[in-house]
Amino acid sequence: MTIRATMGALLLAGTALCAPATWAQEVQRGGTLNFTAPYGSSVGTLDVTASAEVQTEIVAHAMHRSLYKWNPETGKPEPDLFTDVTVSDDGLVYTYKLRTDAVFHNDKPFTADDVIYSYNRIATPATASPSANFISRIQGFDDVQGGSATEMSGLKKIDDHTLEITFTASQDPGFDLMQNYVPIYPSNVEGDTQATQPVGLGPFRFVEHVPGSRVSFERFDGFFGENDQPYLDRLNILIMGEAAARDVAFRNQEIDVSVLGSQQYQEYQADPALSEGLLEVAELFTRVVGFDTTRPPFDDKRVRQAVNYGIDKDLIIDRLVKGKAFPAVGFMPTTSPAFDPDAQGYAYDPEKAKALLEEAGHADGIDLPVIANQNESWGAPIVEAIIPMLDKANIRVSVEPVENAVLEDRITGGNFTAFIWSLSSGPDPLNILRCFYSKTAQSACNYTNFSNPEVDRLYEAAQQERDEAKRNDLIRQADGIIREEAPYWFFNYNKAVMAYQPWVHGLRGNPQELAIQDYDKIWIDDTAPADRKPQ
Amino acid sequence: MGRYILRRLLQMIPTLLAVAALIFLIFSVLPGSFAGTMTGGGRRALSPELVAQINAQFGLDKPLPVRFWDYLVRLVQFDLGTSFRTREPVVDLIAARIWPSLQLALSAMALAVTVGIPLGFLAAMRPGSLLDSITMIFAVSGLSMPQFWLGLLLMYVFALQLGWLPSFGYGGGQLRNLILPAIALGFAPLALLARTTRAGVLEVMGSDHIRTAMAKGASPSQMIRWHVLRNVMVLIVTTMGLQIGSLLGQALVIEKLFSWPGLGSLMVDSVAIRDIPVVQGTILVIVLWFLVINVLVDVIYAAIDPRISLR
């Protein structure tokens, strides 16, 4: 059987993605939305520059804005806090015309100083900000990190609303600077207070954080958005890590949206009422089992291919993941611009797996210990399912369940034979290809210690290529080699699913992370429960 | 009595220090690191420089004995350190969680007391009877279910099927939100109390002075009021105290399940992301609570039983 990622899947995702937005219904203003933050039972800090947690990002996106913003429909960054940009010929100097109508929640007008302040704050080693990676291409970053400067030389204020940024590489800075993790903070507020009393220039103003329970916001009247957005008067982000509890709460109409796991996806699809309110999107995540390609017997390509042939991933996706994933062909996901629609993935062929293994000199079989966390769609349960399958191909799989903290430490530290994980595979394909570049450290993201001269050559070429189509072509070629080399068992591309109540409108399928929604575009109609509906 | 309490409070200090040392020791050999969790679950790569920065910021680059000494020095100044994750003082994080935690623990206990003790009495009135067995099996069944399982069942029945109560969350700390988690948490202490009460009543009822009371011509209700209740309380108070004392620590599963913002869920989360100062702080607070309750129990004990004097 050939796995062919059809454009159909893409289109399907596309329509679902637009469905709620295209309802031709008069927008209603006001009301309260009960959104959920599903990735854990608390939000650590409200200062998103001190965090790498999606939970914090979900909260931060309500009140902060970054220089660029992500457009889920085009899959590209677009201007948010600036209206115009000119790029120098070498592609290193960007001159931004900043918005003049943006105001912070504390009434301070937005100026170039705020951008300079915010980026320098992130770059300062004292803050140890995990967001630093995103601004590391700004000139002078290394000097600030090294302590020889306190401000990055690449940030230059021309006037209040003109900002010049010099980068050290010619890559599009939009992908980095659109991140919610590099928000623009007001320069007249002490950075430390952002953790408890956040001030931004986003559509909602912070009201209250009940740790472990919820974060509440109210409409910020001064927001610069079009159509006098946001529509909602109030926004509650309820912290609900336990999926079973979220399920009950959603059915009970206590929450307006819920992110679904595969079990609930299946149940909600089967329910005539609930199936009406499902938003699906192909997310830019690739789920894989990664091998340490320097460690025998997995230093042999044939052994890695044998694993790929030995697993019936369609069956696992169909039965265990319950259709909440797209079978993976290679590393680049279907929604990536570098995805190759003609490529063929590994088909399920246990005989071929056995043959490859014998060819590699392992007729009596091999052991495959996999470290895994508890995640239902890219953790121990998946490994459990491949145990009987690979058993037939003479590969003895075992699971070592570990906590997330340990999993991540061991993967970045190279302390594994194989691991199962979900890896970001977007939105910038070039940035993703970097993870297969032999000069990228294992701890950075070349987890499998992948090294292939041809891929290195293609990556270096793509880096220099300014034309987007040609660049994507190079990346596509590299993805083909990676598929053949199989440093991973390519499992699936995530299908994220969000359930929403019938009165909720304006959700968009964000393939970066479905749970990150543009709250300013969401509105609810008056069929909502009395305590939340617009007056 | 004031002096007694003061002395008992002072006696806690070595225990607390020992707990602190033990926790420090356990978590110093814990695999996984906070910096490791900053990848956001495969979403981004961390440069080694950043990992070093993060570790330096929290003093994790120093040798273990130095860290332990720093920890102790801060501890004796009532400084529990700074959370890696939120970069706020641990004391503040705990302060925000302590009231919900107490609310949950105390209401669970209130439930256990108001239902468990009468049940125990009921069972003890006819020992060996069908009523006794049914009552005790009901009570013991509370001890026989995994907490999260009981919580889930309650959620499904009372929130989803009947729609009487909200299924989750703290709300503003209203009673409505409190009921289900309190039942889920309180069922086990309820069972223990019912059991202790039954045993206590049977023991008191079998004692000589109850025979005296009967010989005096007291009716059963007079006998219970004048001679049983107080004596049984002496036996129950210990169980109650132990339960109240340990409920904060037992609540972690329930708090996670019901998204209840208590100390338990804070602790579990912090263990998961290796936010060690918070873990240490919450455990210390949970232990402190247990110790304080113990002193309180002893004081109450002395108030009920004239044979015990506080020395």
Added chain:
Amino acid sequence: MSGPLLDIRGLTIGIPNRNGPPVQIVRDLSFDIMPGEIFGLVGESGSGKSASALALMGLNRRPLTTLKGQAFYGGQDLLAMSRRSMRKLRGNRISMIFQEPMTALNPLARIGSQIAEMFVLHRGLSWSDARPKAVEALAAVQVPDPEGRARAYPHQLSGGLRQRVMIAMAMACRPDLLIADEPTTALDVTVQAEVLRLIRELCEREGTAVLLISHDLGVIAQMCQRVGVMANGRLLELRDAKALFTDPRHPYTQGLLAALPRLGSRAVEGRHRLADLDMAIDRDAPDFAKTYLRPRGEAA
């Protein structure tokens, strides 16, 4: 003195057995007690004395059950009475004191209120009215500083004082019959005599009859007008005390008396010695009691 105060006929106590005849602890016990009389019931431990006494009060605990028999008191059968009317008699008309004064009192209640309870239960007094009466009752049993002792808890009192408290409690409502089940066994030898004397005096004054249960022949001899000897659940001999001690008829009684070493040839000598001893403590003891004194310390 017209007729007995309490007339027990054919009292049989045992443990019912589903699959056969019940195990009998006391068999066919019959005796009577005259008003104001001190009646002694003597026998080894396990002979059924205490079970019989508790049966009269309706206080035997399962599985011990009164299988048959009657106990007439004022024309009513105690054993067939309703619980409620039995409760009215208990403590009020028939009261009881127990062997172990350490545990017979509620350790958590003040002495005063434990005595006052009697007046609340049977005289319908309020607690505040009952308390002074309790102090009076303590005074009546010659407890020093009755006011203070009323506020004390049992563990703050000595054994002898506690038994006095029990007596005060039992005598509070001036009962017709006092059942004293081994009242002095747990006490010091020197305290024993005082307590016995107290019982005797109070009962004489109030005209209360006493059913004195003891395994101690000396105590019985010192106190009782008539004595029943029990062994193995049966009443073997029921005689006038003087007659019993001088001329035991049943071989068991004979054996019992013979087992007391100083009742043989050297008995008279011992008796005198003890009489002297006892006289030193209790100069007003009635003659008959002195006659049958036996050396103390033989209680076993």
Added chain:
Amino acid sequence: MRLPFRFNLTLGLALVTLVILGAVFAPLLTPHDPILDADLMNSEMAPSWDHWFGTDSQGRDVFARVLYGARVSLTIGIVAQAINSTIGIALGLSAGYWGGWWDDTVNGLTNLMLAIPSLVFALAIMAVLGPGVVSLLIALGLTNWSWSCRITRSAVMSLKSQGYVQAARTLGYGDIRIMLTQLLPNIVGPVLVMATLGIGEAVLAEAALSFLGLGIRPPAPSWGNMLTDAREAIRSVPWATIFPGLAVFVTVLGFNLLGDGVRDWLDPRMQVRA
């Protein structure tokens, strides 16, 4: 109405026996392998003649997993409690018998262990050791001995002044011999009751730790991880949670009733009441 037999004891014994028999004879009771008989094509099938308790999301037979899970859960419960009891008795006996500084040390240790909630302690140990049966045995076996220790110690304190112990000492018996032959038999009763209850607690603790993600290693079946894995499917695949849930319930209830029953039985006062 009085029941004709010791109800708690009988019921408890029956339930515990049932579970133990199920665990011991698991291979005879089901033809299915709990791990390798996984057929995703047959996943989430309702109970049928082939699969009495249905199948789980991996297509494994729930009945087989409940039976084999009994082995894991019972092993954890019994062995962990055995470790607890052994530590508790050893410390309690020696502390009560020798007294002095050793007693003070043990007392301090006991208070320390009591003060840290055992689940919290177990969680910490599991986090250090990582999931697995051995880790669970250590985590649950080292955290719950304070009660056995306290009970043993106080019993020994009151026993050691008694005549027969004194006699043994004058006969020149060694301390260890006195503890094992004279004291131990007299404290077995209450410690046994504690242990019975402790087994139930350990079974529950395993479930709680599984819920928190720190149970045993999959794919080995334990009731805790069966419950945890299937909890989201409680409405569509109820058999995957109800049966392991019932298994936990029956087992813990059984051990609790057994403990209560044994206590009543050892303490006849509890039975004979007005």
